[in-house]
Amino acid sequence: MDAILVVNAGSSSIKFQIFGMEGGAPRRLIKGQLDGIGTRPRLSAESDKSSLIERTYASDEIADVPAAIATVASWLRETQQLTLLAVGHRVVHGGPKYDRPVVLDQAVAANLEQYVSLAPLHQPNNLAPIRTLFKSRPELLQVACFDTAFHHGHSAVADHYAIPERFYAEGVRRYGFHGLSYEYVAQRLREVAPAVAAGRVIVAHLGSGASMCALANGRSVESTMGFTALDGIPMGTRPGQIDAGVLLYLLTEKGMTPTAVQDLLYRESGLKGLSGISNDMRDLQSSSDPRARLAVDYFVYRVGLNAGMLTAALGGLDAFVFTAGIGENSPTIRARIAEKLAWLGVVLDPAANTERKSLISRPESRVVLLVVPTDEELMIAQHTLALLTKEPARKVAGERLAT
């Protein structure tokens, strides 16, 4: 069967999905991951909720991301009857240049290397499987889908920091992230609530990474995230908005190294840092520790504050959409956030909220509340399929074959 492989590579894991083509649209067939790269590598995959493989490896058998993608590729080749037509990669940073997905060749990959300094923890891992597949499967069409691209149309005031312009010119901009998630949700809204989709909408992507996006007629006009995926609302282990003066204090007064500050901001802050207990919202909700309560209160408070900011960017609000792990699964957090939005005329329907309905506001609510599950991988598969069926894309793949 003709298939598309979607790859989302991090520092210690590769998540992958296989999509078949059905009536010209991608349909998910396999979902898997290889985690514990370099420590306790473990390959698992499932199809229709039944397990296809659960296998562990010695740490030196799969020591890095290239070894991991090679292992995934050979497992697929040996066990699945698939003709791989293309691979779609999640790439966190498209920099100032890429405002849409792009077919990868050596020149594009080299260009994307430039943005490693803008996303040092993510970009190198995103690019590693691309390089590996260039070598092992040069005929394969590869597509990069960016977390930044959906936010590309932001106005100059949304896109700038108030620092000298030369920094903007070299790429210090408010990019925004989670773009594939917002693009998918915007697409779903057009299907399930077209009137809402044409209006002023805030989408809250509340997962272990979390951000919020203001959509006007389906287009991103503002985001809580900026230059990196650290800014905005608090996350599992990242702080969200923080006064730059705190970082100066840590570096100068506390003598912390830049690496130690980076570690603090990416791994030790957010819900984990505030609670001292866990980065997982479920653990905090079930804990009676006052620090867990503070972390949850802080999360809800900051989502509410940022909703006010994004409403100002939109000049009003027609709908508020919850998505990602916390947004899709926690009626309690949704209810608490809805309470914070009461001043906007939000009226939650408590029964619909706990019954996991899609529409969770009362008819009299001035703002429609919705839960829309996100699907970044499907978005990548759609983009990859679209480029696969375009003639210029085939040409690029053909040219690469010839070199």
Ligand code: AMP
């Ligand atoms: P994601 O990054 O979108 O996969 O979201 C992962 C996060 O969602 C986890 O860290 C949990 O904190 C959160 N989560 C998942 N299920 C629930 C739930 N039922 N209640 C509260 N939080 C949840």
